[in-house]
Amino acid sequence: MYRITKEFHFSASHQLAHLPADHQCARLHGHNYIVVVELAAPTLDSDGFVRDYGELKALKTYIDDTFDHRHLNDVLDVHSTGENMARHFYDWCRARWPETTAVKVSETPKTWAEYRP
Template sequence: MYRITKEFHFSASHQLSHLPPDHQCARLHGHNYIVVVELAAADLNADGFVRDYHELAPLKTYIDDGFDHRHLNDVLAQASTAENLARHFFDWCRARWPEVTAVKVSETPKTWAEYRP
């Protein structure tokens, strides 16, 4: 199996107001997010790729237009956790590229959430 990944970045604020008031994530705060999309295929295409990285440009546009420097509570219907972001980006990507196998989202250099069906 061949696997490739591509990384995207954005900055945004959010607030997990459903948490107890003394929880640090209940306060308004922001992160410099990293999104990593993973694609896999048993065979390479005629160009020797799982998929040409250039074809993933629409994800950068989607992130830049809809998530970068936004308040995520206004963007997502569900709680704006890294886990929910990973699922959201996975669903968006998988609808466009069937080779997508997982999406990881980082809020801090030491934390990652991943959605992989």
């Protein structure tokens, strides 16, 4: 199996107001997010790619236009956890690129959430 990944960055605020008031994530705060999309295929296309990296620019445009420097509570219909964002980006990518196998989201240098069906 061939696998490729591409990394994207954005900054945004969010608040997990459903958590207890003394929980640090219940307060308004922000992160410098990293999103990594993974695509895989058992064979390569005629150009020798799983998918041309240039085609993934659509995800950068989507992130820049919809998420970058936004308040995620206003953008997502679910709690703006890393787990829910990973699933959101996975669904978005999979609808465009059937080779999508996973998406990872980082909120901090030491934390990652991944959605992989």
